[in-house]
Amino acid sequence: xxxxxxxPGMKPKHQRLVLLGLALAAMAGALALGISxxxxxxxxxxxxxxxxxxxxxxxxxxxxxxxxxxxSVQRLPDGLTLAFRVTDNARDVPVRYTGIVPDLFREGQGVxxxxxxxxxxxxxxxxxxxxHDEKYMPPEVAGSLHKVQGKVTS
Amino acid sequence: xxxxxxxxALWLAAAFALLQALAPWLRAxxxxxxxxxxxxxxxxxxxxxxxxxxxxxxxxxFATSDFSVKLVAENSHTMKPMLYKLSGVWGNHxxxxxxxxxxxxxxxxxxxxxxxxxxxxxxxxxxSMQGIIALGFYAFLLAASNPFARLAIAPTQxxxxxxxxxxxxxxxxxxxxxxxxxxxxxxxxxxxxALLERRVGPAWAAAVRPWVLAAWAALGCGITLGxxxxxxxxxxxxxxxxxxxxxxxxxxxxxxxxxLHSVAVLAKRDALRNWTILLAVVGFSLSMIGTFxxxxxxxxxxxxxxxxxxxGAFLLVLLxxxxxxALLLYALRASTVAVGxxxxxxxxxxxxxxxxxxxxAGLGVVFVGSGYPLLVDVLGVGPISVGxxxxxxxxxxxxxxxxxxxxxxxxxTWGAARTDKLARKLAVPGLLAxxxxxxxxxxxxxxxxxxxxxxxxxAWLGVATLAILWGRMPWRTPRATWGMALAHLGVAFTLFxxxxxxxxxxxxxxxLRLGESAEVAGYTMKLVDVAPVAGANxxxxxxxxxxxxxxxxxxxxxxxARLYTSPMMDTTEAAIHTxxxxxxxxxxxxxxxxxRWQLHVWWxxxxxxxxxxxxxxxxxxxxxxxxxxxxxxxxxxxxxxLVAA
Numbered sequence: 001x002x003x004x005x006x007x008p009g010m011k012p013k014h015q016r017l018v019l020l021g022l023a024l025a026a027m028a029g030a031l032a033l034g035i036s037x038x039x040x041x042x043x044x045x046x047x048x049x050x051x052x053x054x055x056x057x058x059x060x061x062x063x064x065x066x067x068x069x070x071x072s073v074q075r076l077p078d079g080l081t082l083a084f085r086v087t088d089n090a091r092d093v094p095v096r097y098t099g100i101v102p103d104l105f106r107e108g109q110g111v112x113x114x115x116x117x118x119x120x121x122x123x124x125x126x127x128x129x130x131x132h133d134e135k136y137m138p139p140e141v142a143g144s145l146h147k148v149q150g151k152v153t154s
Numbered sequence: 155x156x157x158x159x160x161x162x163a164l165w166l167a168a169a170f171a172l173l174q175a176l177a178p179w180l181r182a183x184x185x186x187x188x189x190x191x192x193x194x195x196x197x198x199x200x201x202x203x204x205x206x207x208x209x210x211x212x213x214x215x216f217a218t219s220d221f222s223v224k225l226v227a228e229n230s231h232t233m234k235p236m237l238y239k240l241s242g243v244w245g246n247h248x249x250x251x252x253x254x255x256x257x258x259x260x261x262x263x264x265x266x267x268x269x270x271x272x273x274x275x276x277x278x279x280x281x282s283m284q285g286i287i288a289l290g291f292y293a294f295l296l297a298a299s300n301p302f303a304r305l306a307i308a309p310t311q312x313x314x315x316x317x318x319x320x321x322x323x324x325x326x327x328x329x330x331x332x333x334x335x336x337x338x339x340x341x342x343x344x345x346x347x348a349l350l351e352r353r354v355g356p357a358w359a360a361a362v363r364p365w366v367l368a369a370w371a372a373l374g375c376g377i378t379l380g381x382x383x384x385x386x387x388x389x390x391x392x393x394x395x396x397x398x399x400x401x402x403x404x405x406x407x408x409x410x411x412x413x414l415h416s417v418a419v420l421a422k423r424d425a426l427r428n429w430t431i432l433l434a435v436v437g438f439s440l441s442m443i444g445t446f447x448x449x450x451x452x453x454x455x456x457x458x459x460x461x462x463x464x465x466g467a468f469l470l471v472l473l474x475x476x477x478x479x480a481l482l483l484y485a486l487r488a489s490t491v492a493v494g495x496x497x498x499x500x501x502x503x504x505x506x507x508x509x510x511x512x513x514x515a516g517l518g519v520v521f522v523g524s525g526y527p528l529l530v531d532v533l534g535v536g537p538i539s540v541g542x543x544x545x546x547x548x549x550x551x552x553x554x555x556x557x558x559x560x561x562x563x564x565x566x567t568w569g570a571a572r573t574d575k576l577a578r579k580l581a582v583p584g585l586l587a588x589x590x591x592x593x594x595x596x597x598x599x600x601x602x603x604x605x606x607x608x609x610x611x612x613a614w615l616g617v618a619t620l621a622i623l624w625g626r627m628p629w630r631t632p633r634a635t636w637g638m639a640l641a642h643l644g645v646a647f648t649l650f651x652x653x654x655x656x657x658x659x660x661x662x663x664x665x666l667r668l669g670e671s672a673e674v675a676g677y678t679m680k681l682v683d684v685a686p687v688a689g690a691n692x693x694x695x696x697x698x699x700x701x702x703x704x705x706x707x708x709x710x711x712x713x714x715a716r717l718y719t720s721p722m723m724d725t726t727e728a729a730i731h732t733x734x735x736x737x738x739x740x741x742x743x744x745x746x747x748x749x750r751w752q753l754h755v756w757w758x759x760x761x762x763x764x765x766x767x768x769x770x771x772x773x774x775x776x777x778x779x780x781x782x783x784x785x786x787x788x789x790x791x792x793x794x795x796l797v798a799a
Contacts, residue, residue, distance in 0.1 A: 015496040023429075023511060030515035033548050034522035041543035042526070063539055079665035079746040099663055100743035100754045103389075103715075103724035114541075 043114070048091040051117075058117045064093060064125075065112040073107055086111065086123070097125040104130035157223055160211025161302035164252075167204035167259065168292035173197040174262070175285030178278040194278035195266040201288070202263035209243075209256045212301055216243050222308035225249060225301050231314035231720045233691040241325035242315045247465075248301035250328060254445065255295060257329070257336040258288050265340060271361045276347055283343035290472045298468050314720035317692070323383035331376030331403055335441035337369025338406060341413065342438035345431045346480055349487040354427045359420035362434070364779045366417055367637075369437075370410040371775030377403050378768030389726030391659075391739045391756050393764060396545045401524040402444035405517055409437035412513040414775075419503045422568050424495045426507070428488045433510075435484055439477040446473050498570035505563030512556040519548040550604065557611045557649065560642055561618035580618060587614035600657045608653030616646035637778025641771045648767030654760035655736075661757075665750040675757035677738060678702045679711070684742070684751055692718045694727065697742045697751065701731065713742040713753075737761045 045063045046056065056062050069092050072085040081098040084107075095113055105111060105128060113125035177194040212225070216239050221227040229246045230239055238245075244253040262284045270277040295301065318324075344362040348354045380403070385393040394400060413433040420430045446469040497503045523540045530538050565579055590613040594600040600609070619642040623631065662674035671680040683698040694714040701708045711729035718725065731738040736759035743752025 019429075019507065022507075023514070026511040026515045027518055030518035030548075030552070031522060033515075033551075034519040034544075037519075037544050037547045038523070038526055038540060041547060042538045042540050044538050075746055079748070079750050080663055080752060100726075100741060100752050103726055 045112075047088040048086055048093045049088055051093055052091050056117060058119050061114070061116055063112055063114050064095070064123050065110070066092075068105065068107050068109055068111050070107045086113065093123055094121070095123040095125050097128050099128075101128050102130040106130075156211045157215050157220065157302050157304070160208040160215075161300070163204045163211070164208040164292070164296065164302070167201045167208060167255075168289065168296065170197045170201035170204065171259075171285045171288045171292060173285075174201060175282050175289060177285075178275065178282050191275055191278040194281040198259075198262040198266040198281050198284070201285075202259040205252075205256050205259040208302075209252055212249060212252060213240060213243050216240060219312065220308075221310070221312050222304050224303045224305050227305060227309050227312045229315055230312040231691065232311065233720060234315060234320070235690055237322065237325060238315060238320045241319070244328050245315050245319045245324075248295070248299045250332075251291065251295050251299060252301050253328065254332050254336065255288060255291050257332045258284065258291070258339060261333075261336050261340055262288070265343075265365075268364075272353065272357060276351060276353065279347035279350060280340070280343040283346050284339060287339055287343070287476060290476065294465075294468055294472065298465050311720075314691070314718075316721070317716070317718040317723050317725050318387060320718075321383060321387055323379050323387070327376055327379040327383060329376075330372050330379060334369050334371075334373025334376055334410070335406060335438075335445065337365060337372055338410060338434075338438040338441050340365040341369065341410075341434040342480065345434035346483060349431060349483050349491075352487070352490065354420075354431060354491050356421050356424050359417045359430065363414070363417050363421060366410060366414045366434075367775045367779040370407070370414050371772040371779065373403070373407045373410060374768055374772040374775065377407060378765050378772070381768070382765045385761070386728060386730055387725075389728050389741050391728070391758060393761070396523070396540075396542050398524045398527070401520050402440075405520055405524075406437055406440040406444060408513050408517040408520070409433055409440055412510045412517070413437050415506045415509050415513075419506050423497055423503050425497050425503060426510075427491050429510070431488070431491070432484060435477075435480045439473075439480070442473050442476065446470065500566065500573060501571045502563060502566045502568045504571075505559055505566055508559055509556060509563065512552055512559075516549055516552045516556070519552065520545070523548065546604075554607060554611065557615050557645070560645065561615045564619070564622050564638065564642070579621065583614050583618035583621060586617045587611065589613070594657070598658055602657060605653055605657035608649060608657075612646050612650035612653060615649070616643060619643045619646060633781035634778050637774045637776075637781065640774030640777060642774075644767040644769070644771030644774060646767070647763045647770055651760050651763030651765075651767060655758045655764065658759040659756055662753075662755045664753050664755075665746060666753055667750050672753070672755070674755050676703055677708070677757060679740070679753070679755055681751060681753065684745075687714070689716075691720055692716045695742065697729075697740075697753070699729070699740055699753075701738060709738075711738065711740045713740045715742050715744070732762050734762070735760060 043061055043063050044056070045065060048064070048066050051064070064086055066086040066088045069085040069087040072083075072092075074083045075081070076083060076096075078098075081096060082101060083094065083096050085092045086095050087093075095115075097113065097115075109130060112129045113123065114127045114129075115123055115125040118124050174194055174197040177197060178191050180190040180193075212223075214220075215223045215226050216230050217236070219226065219230055219232045219239070221230075225246060225248050229249075230242050234242065242249075244250045262281060265277065265280055265284070341362055344358070344365065348358050377400075380400070381393045384395070385391060413430065416426045416430040416433055419426045523544050527538055527540055561583060562576070562580065565576060587610040591606045591610040594606060594609045600606055619639050622635070622639050660675040662672055662679075664672045666672060666681040668681055668683065671678055673679070678701070680700040680702075681697060682700050684695055685698070687694050687696045694716040696712050696714045699711040699713070701711055709731045711731060713729040714727040716725045716727050717723070726741055729740045736757055739756040739758055741754040743754060745751055
């Protein structure tokens with residue numbers, strides 16, 4: 001079997017340079033791919049107050065987080081759609097979600113919803129995440145509540 | 155008392171880790187160096203024994219529900235089934251760090267007991283590196299998170315374990331994952347020792363290969379178990395969420411995958427020396443970052459047991475020291491590693507280089523996607539999340555050329571490969587790939603290009619991999635070839651499962667009264683009953699769903715809405731009927747107040763193939779590991795020539 005496999009004129013040292021170039025190109029390509037995809041697919045997190053401050057365009061995919069407002073949860077006649085309001089103790093936003101809500105979805109509890117606003121300003125949630133256990137508060141929600149409370153007290 | 159003994163054993167183990175770390179460096183003037191170096195192996199064995207004792211004593215405390223131990227009181231409960239009392243040992247921060255140390259010590263003992271083809275001095279250096287890494291974690295455990303801390307007043311009952319974690323799949327997920335992470339520490343230690351000793355070369359690659367394979371297989375198994383758990387336990391049928399915590403385990407796996415292929419090139423062709431060393435360093439660094447990210451509370455999820463910035467800072471410093479130190483050594487020594495052999499572009503090694511580049515690029519985009527939200531948060535731009543759309547748009551396209559090449563690579567020989575027969579060998583896989591894509595298009599009505607490519611690639615890879623084995627005597631085929639073929643076949647299985655379940659899932663969300671029926675993908679579900687049931691530490695509402703197809707009764711599903719008593723927590727227990735061609739997945743929701751029950755039912759075609767593929771990959775890795783690295787001649791034989799013969 002032919003054991004000498006080096007291409008004529010291609011010394012290992014040169015080949016190493018070529019490989020290095022390829023590796024750098026691959027990494028640069030991955031980085032460029034990643035960053036361009038981030039621009040189009042990163043989802044921004046909004047607290048209800050943020051929605052009033054700078055409203056996302058209808059249809060834009062965002063995350064909306066806060067507390068489920070007490071007394072706001074209603075089941076629509078189809079039996080599958082829930083209407084409720086998400087609040088950060090300053091402003092609140094109406095949300096609709098069709099499906100089975102997570103086990104820990106409750107009034108007064110932290111929640112993160114993913115979806116978009118419709119033309120009427122109702123947030124159409126495609127998924128609802130509730131806190132995982134008693135110790136857990138989604139960090140974004142904790143952060144936004146803190147912010148708003150600070151604003152109210154100061 | 156037993157717990158105090160465990161605590162003492164942990165301190166002693168740390169002392170032996172120190173001895174292990176110092177052994178190859180100690181030189182008493184009148185003494186010969188050999189004798190000190192010889193201490194590394196007994197020290198590693200003693201350390202493993204002592205950590206096992208420490209871990210055993212903690213297991214004992216959990217098994218006997220000794221609530222005077224803080225950790226037990228916070229995480230266990232007398233009513234919990236024994237399996238979960240035991241898995242509760244590592245279902246918390248301190249215990250999981252102790253498990254990490256245990257696995258690390260066991261790996262050290264394995265290094266001590268296994269053959270040492272590179273000599274005793276090299277082994278002592280590897281053990282020294284392991285000792286140094288372990289010392290950091292001992293310091294962390296003993297100073298910042300002592301698992302053996304007692305409470306002044308023992309409560310009469312414990313807090314219990316998060317019910318989501320009370321699951322057999324999850325009981326074994328962390329140990330497997332840790333075996334993988336820690337296994338990569340062996341590769342890391344080998345790499346550092348090789349840099350110190352300037353022994354980067356084929357012999358080194360052959361020696362490190364079994365450890366890389368073991369780590370890779372364990373990591374793959376751990377990831378598979380975690381994904382399977384998420385699927386059946388979280389109650390919405392997803393199996394991979396591109397959650398940062400999942401990515402933290404995927405990245406070391408990708409690095410290990412690249413590493414085990416580059417190790418093969420180094421062993422066979424003496425090429426890719428620096429790159430292989432770098433991958434070994436990066437692989438374990440990512441494992442540590444993974445542990446850090448999960449344990450520090452930087453990411454809050456079901457995995458983050460406690461949010462404690464002090465611990466996070468400790469782990470961060472540890473991480474910076476180890477990774478920084480290793481990279482510094484690499485930077486200083488890499489240029490002194492002699493240039494290895496070159497090679498022809500169209501060859502087995504050429505394909506493996508392409509594999510490495512694509513895997514590294516895949517690793518890069520996952521890293522960017524996982525790290526970006528943290529970066530943005532630190533910069534204070536506002537929280538963002540990077541989800542599946544990003545990863546599907548970046549990681550997916552990179553995997554297409556990778557899978558294309560995976561089918562071709564094994565047909566190429568080491569050294570300049572002849573390509574004249576290649577087209578003939580790949581004709582059948584190519585035809586079947588097109589046929590499956592056409593079938594999916596025409597019969598399954600798949601229109602998404604990405605899904606059609608997925609189907610084609612899974613057939614392409616699966617058939618080409620079978621073709622490697624076709625016509626060979628099973629018992630005369632080298633185990634390494636079997637391992638490779640199994641691992642590649644596993645990828646084909648997983649890819650097919652992901653594609654099919656993604657493209658063909660049907661779902662049904664209904665409100666049913668007792669006696670009413672609904673249909674999904676040809677399966678009729680009739681809600682017969684909803685009744686209360688009780689288990690050891692939970693009560694539940696359980697639905698009875700009669701499933702039939704074309705009038706033939708098929709099975710009965712019992713989805714539950716459970717309420718655990720300690721701690722109080724609702725969970726959804728999905729009912730799953732698994733068939734080779736798909737799963738029926740039913741979830742019971744809440745009653746709507748007028749006698750109707752919410753039901754969410756999915757038909758998920760071929761979803762079980764995803765995890766079957768993961769296990770097949772791991773099995774392939776394990777099989778390869780047992781192949782002697784010295785079987786160089788048989789493995790070097792061109793696979794394609796045998797197929798053509």
